[in-house]
Amino acid sequence: MIRRILATAALLATTQAAAAQDIVTYTTDQDYEDVTFGLETAIVNEGLVIDSVSHVGDMLARTRADVGSDTELYVEADAYSFCSATVSREVMEEDLMNIAYCPYDIFVAEMVENPGEVIIGFRGFPEGEMQKVQELLDRIVRNAIGME
Numbered sequence: 001m002i003r004r005i006l007a008t009a010a011l012l013a014t015t016q017a018a019a020a021q022d023i024v025t026y027t028t029d030q031d032y033e034d035v036t037f038g039l040e041t042a043i044v045n046e047g048l049v050i051d052s053v054s055h056v057g058d059m060l061a062r063t064r065a066d067v068g069s070d071t072e073l074y075v076e077a078d079a080y081s082f083c084s085a086t087v088s089r090e091v092m093e094e095d096l097m098n099i100a101y102c103p104y105d106i107f108v109a110e111m112v113e114n115p116g117e118v119i120i121g122f123r124g125f126p127e128g129e130m131q132k133v134q135e136l137l138d139r140i141v142r143n144a145i146g147m148e
Helices: 002-019 032-045 056-063 085-094 096-101 131-144
Strands: 023-028 049-054 074-083 104-111 118-123
Touching: 023 131, 032 049, 032 074, 032 104, 032 118, 032 131, 056 074, 056 104, 085 096, 085 131, 104 131, 118 131
Parallel strands: none
Antiparallel strands: 023 118, 049 074, 074 104, 104 118
16 A cells, blocks of 8 residues: 555656656847846846856856866856745645745856857746746746847
């Protein structure tokens, strides 16, 4: 009986993780700096505070030789982390395990293979109450690049 419960729990966890792996992206020909400025403004306009900015592109460029690679990946790439007390409370009151999704991240990247094309996006969230977070992030991203 315990094996069956554990197997069912593992299957549900795998299914939920797979559903949440979708990446939502928008592509623009706006300058990278304009997109990041738009993102910072859109986050602040939602009444939110940026907790951190991870300079992923810089880190990968800086450590490229250290890990034995000569491949350049990004012209620039950053990930912005933040949270919403209101939305986070709503989704965590529904399921305390939704803490695993906080903080929320939006990335901006310009790939070496497509210079002049900037991608902005975020990880998708599972169906149910976490769609409130997905709607928030989608609104922020769309505002950042002038789609709303």
